[in-house]
Amino acid sequence: MVVLILIKSLIFYGYTAELARASILLGTLAWMSFLMLLFWIVFRGKFFLLYCIISCILFVDFIYFQYFGFLPSVKELIHVGHVGAVRESIMYVLNPISFIFIVDLIPTGLYLRKKTLRASEGTVRKPGYPDTLVTIILLISLLIPFSSEALQPYFVFNRYGVFAYHMFDLVRAIPGVDRGIEVDERVSYEGYINKMADKGKYFSVAKDRNVIMIQLESFQDFLVGFEYNGQEVTPNINKIVSRDSIYFEEIYQQIGAGNTSDCEFVVLNSMHALGEVSVYQTRESNSFYALPSLMKSKGYHTVAFHGNNGWFWNRENIYPSLGFSDFVSLEDMESDEIIGFGLSDSSLFRQTLEHLGLLAEPFFAFIVTLTSHNPYDMPEELRGLNLLPE
Secondary structure: HHHHHHHHHHHHHHHOOOOOHHEEEEEEEEHHHHHHHHHHHHOOOOHHHHHHHHHHHHHHHHHHHHHHHOOOOOHHHHHHHHOOHHHHHHHOOOOOHHHHHHHOHOOOOOOHHHHHHOOOOOOOOOOOOHHHHHHHHHHHHHHHHHEEEEOOHHHHHHHHHHHOOOOOOHHHHOOOOOOOOOOOOOHHHOOOOOOOOOOOOOOEEEEOOOOOEEEEOOOHHHOOEEEEEEOOOOOOHHHHHHOOOOOOOOOOOOOOOOOOHHHHHHHHHHOOOOOOOOOOHHHOOOOOOOOOHHHHHHOOEEEEOOOOOOOOOHHHHHHHHHHEEEEEEEOOOOOOOOOEEEEEEHHHHHHHHHHHHOOOEEEEEEEEOOOOOOOOOHHHOOOOOOOOOO
C-alpha cells in the first residue's frame, strides 16, 4: 500500500504542485511513515483504513483543486452545505483522472482480506513504548518547520507535500494558534478613513440619483467588444460602455475561498477578503464600513437582489451587517425560469425592476447575477449565437 499511496501522490502532484521538488517526495515519505506508525499503535495496524482515508482525501483535494485552483482547508467544512447546490458545476469541471485515487479501493480491500485470512495464524508483534516514543519524536520533528509565523499553507504544500499541508492546516485551525498579522487598529482605521486621496473629478457625480450596481457572475473584460463569427457576444454591455460611461478595464479579481461572495465583499468594502475562508460565512456579526452603509447614511434605501437561496453564502445574515435594509432572494421571487442553480438573469432583472418600482427614492440596488455561472447549460431556445460546426 505504501507504493500505491506514493504513486497516487505523485499523480496528484503532477496536476497540482507548481514544481517537481525532491522535498515534496521526502516530505510525503516522512509524513506517510508517521501516519503508518500512528495507525499501527492506535488501530493495531489497520493500514487499509489509512489507505482508504488517504485515497479519499486525495480524491476530494483533486476535485477541489480543479474547481478552485487551490487546496481545501479544514475551516471550509462550514461550506459543506453548498455542495448540493453546486453539484452541476462540480460535474462540469470533474476530471476523469480524479477517479484514479479511489477506483482501486474495493479490489484492494478484497485482496487484502483474503491475504489477511491466510496469514491470520501467524504471530504479529504488538506495538510497545519504544514505538510510541519514535512516533512522538517523528511528529515533533515534522512539526518544527511549522513554527515559522511567516509560513503560508500553499508554500507548505509546494515544499513538503499534501500530507504536510493538511497537518499544517489542522494545527492552524486550533484556536489561538494562528493569530494572524497583528495590526494597529487605530492606525489602520485612520489611514483608511481619514487619509483618503483627494476628491477626483467624478466625486459625487451620482449624488441624489438612484444607484444600481450589477455584479455579473464569472464575467471578464475580454468579452467586452468580443465578436464570434461576426456576432457581438455582449451587445448590450457594449452599448453601455460606448455611451457616456466611465470604464475601468484594469480590474483584477481578488477572491479566495468565498468566490462570488468574496467578490461582493471586495467591491462593497474596498478591502481584501480573508482568502482561506469566506468572510460571509465567518464574520457575519462584524461591523463594516461598506458602501451600502454609506448610502444608507445619505438617505438611500439599500436593497440587494440575488436569484439563489438566501442561505447560500450566508447572505441573509451578513447583508444587514453590510448596511442592506432589504434582501430579495429566490424565496421572495417567482421561480419561473431556472437556469443552472438559480433564477435566470432575464427573470431576475424583470422581477428586480418590479421591486424597484415600489421603492422610495433615492435607492441603492445591488444585483448579483447567476446565468453565466458554469456549467453554462443554456436552454436551446435562449441561445442567440449561430455557432460554427464543431
